[in-house]
Amino acid sequence: MSFFDSLGRFFSSIFGLAQGKTERATDKLVSSSADAIRSQFRKTKEDWSKDYQEMREAVAELIRIREMKSEEVKKISKESEELQQKMAGAIELYKKNPDERYKTAYAQLAEKSDKNEGRIKELENEIDEQQQAIERYKVRLIELQNQIDSLNKEEAETVADIISSQKIKELNDRLTGLSVDSSSKNLEAIRNARQKSKAVAKLSTELTGAEKVDLDKELQAAGSRSKHLAAFDDAIGGKVNIKNDPFASLPNPNSNQTIDVETRKVNSGV
Numbered sequence: 001m002s003f004f005d006s007l008g009r010f011f012s013s014i015f016g017l018a019q020g021k022t023e024r025a026t027d028k029l030v031s032s033s034a035d036a037i038r039s040q041f042r043k044t045k046e047d048w049s050k051d052y053q054e055m056r057e058a059v060a061e062l063i064r065i066r067e068m069k070s071e072e073v074k075k076i077s078k079e080s081e082e083l084q085q086k087m088a089g090a091i092e093l094y095k096k097n098p099d100e101r102y103k104t105a106y107a108q109l110a111e112k113s114d115k116n117e118g119r120i121k122e123l124e125n126e127i128d129e130q131q132q133a134i135e136r137y138k139v140r141l142i143e144l145q146n147q148i149d150s151l152n153k154e155e156a157e158t159v160a161d162i163i164s165s166q167k168i169k170e171l172n173d174r175l176t177g178l179s180v181d182s183s184s185k186n187l188e189a190i191r192n193a194r195q196k197s198k199a200v201a202k203l204s205t206e207l208t209g210a211e212k213v214d215l216d217k218e219l220q221a222a223g224s225r226s227k228h229l230a231a232f233d234d235a236i237g238g239k240v241n242i243k244n245d246p247f248a249s250l251p252n253p254n255s256n257q258t259i260d261v262e263t264r265k266v267n268s269g270v
Helices: 003-028 034-096 100-175 182-236 256-267
Strands: none
Touching: 034 100
């Protein structure tokens, strides 16, 4: 398993988790409160920031390795230049003195130079591959940073959409009689208490009016009886005018005139 395969799987896992976090959180929090939604967004931002930091560290390590390989290429290249110089010196010395030592030294230097050239090509390929990977991961880092920055706006919009949708549904449910929340129940209780208080007040007023009417009738009746009794007492005591005396039409037993009149009526045959 190469370093690049491991790093690639790491980044793929990070981005896969990052892209799915908000969707899963939103599904779970559709019926939650605004505070719960904001709390989940804060947690998501913290997780993404942690992922971003880990990714940056991984890319930084990749850049460090690339720089080390670049330094190795420079070192080998410098060594190859020296080998070329030594090879050229071996040829010059061999021309002046065809000693087999110079020929053997040249062969050894050439073999080492060839190995250096092969190593340089290998390193250059790895550096190029790493550079391309670094550029891809830098793009992904920028994308993740933009996602983190956009979470604030997304949080506000999500809270507004979800909470308003909940309130609209609750309102529609109340209008259709499917549900009644605690506030509506409390308001209904207040309304019932108001109607009850008004009914009690109305009954109290009606009862007070009835008592007053009954008292007026009682007073009137008592006054009427008192009036008649007073008239009776006055009549008995002779204080009542003759015109109003109920006994005025009766014969006066003390009047002689009345007796004589009645005697003449009997004698005349009337």
